[in-house]
Amino acid sequence: MSFPATRPRRLRETPALRQMVRETTLTPDDFIYPMFVIHGQNVRREIKSMPGIYQLSVDQAVTEVGEVTQLGIPAIMLFGIPAVKDAVGSENFSDQGIVQQAIRAIKAANPNLIVIADVCMCEYTDHGHCGIVENDEIVNDATLEILQKAAVSYAQAKADVVAPSGMMDGMVGAIRSALDAEGFASVNILSYAIKYASAFYGPFREAAEGAPKFGDRKTHQMDPANAREALRELALDIEEGADMVMVKPALPYLDVIRRVRDACHLPVGAYNVSGEYAMIKAAAANGWLDERAVVLELLTGIKRAGADLILTYHAKDAARWLRDRD
Ligand code: PBG
Secondary structure: OOOOOOOHHHHHOOHHHHHHOOOOOOOHHHEEEEEEEEOOOOOEEEEOOEEEEEEEOHHHHHHHHHHHHHOOOOEEEEEEEOOOOEOOOHHHHOOOOHHHHHHHHHHHHOOOOEEEEEEOOOOOEOOOOOOEEEOOEEEHHHHHHHHHHHHHHHHHOOOOEEEEOOOOOOHHHHHHHHHHHOOOOOOEEEEEEEEEOOHHHHHHHHHOOOOOOOOOOOOOOEOOOOOHHHHHHHHHHHHHOOOEEEEEOOHHHHHHHHHHHHHOOOOEEEEEOHHHHHHHHHHHHOOOOOHHHHHHHHHHHHHHOOOOEEEEOOHHHHHHHHHOOO
């Protein structure tokens, strides 16, 4: 049957019809809000390339989290800016580390909020790399021991989920065994299983002060040209015990999100990264795009591609827009 008997426009006639047949529904339940915590009191420093996103001291982060939970967003992801950086990133696994302090304060004020701690060395090392550096090379297996200590330390502070983001081989298995050995069998691992060596992380590196001082991340992060390889990374992380997996960035990799969704039964996350956010904010500030409309469209697109969870700096705005939708 074809035209004129068949008219797809019939189902688009009214808002009620469109809503009834809508295939993808966005809700604040889908969102994870990334936050940057820094030492000090009453610090609220806006990141220039990410308008609306701040480096926050713990007291300010607690206030901000109050807003996040009010909006119905179930989870946050924490990144820390340490007081001192060194070769092994000591603050990453210190009980007095900034993220450990933030987790304790935030969980005390919001026991039901899911607190996720990013586990990587780049914000904590003086060279800005995601691992131990020897002879200008990132050494995989020595790095795993540091990641184990950091994950255990976040679990001790009462993180619900740890999220290794350094793309070291074996990182999920190493963290799982360390958590289990220390009595944290119930702490989840959200693996940045498929993380590309992307230029879209630029603004984040300003926000987290974690840009590499030399070289790049291409020996551990994936080549943007590869999608088959994503399934290999996925299989390894499932074998090593990941509870959830993530694809990152999101918008240039919607095909990868779909492939990963179809290839496994785990919850799949997608990270709508800093550069993706910055592009929208810059265009909106110039009046070139309708921010609300494009943000809801792009988040819907990420979900339609197969993401169950969306890490996004737009989370608070989007939750507000969804709530106030006519
Ligand atoms: C590494 C990490 C990065 C991001 C999240 N975790 C930066 C990198 O790999 O260089 C990027 C997030 C974003 O751009 O929003 N700890």
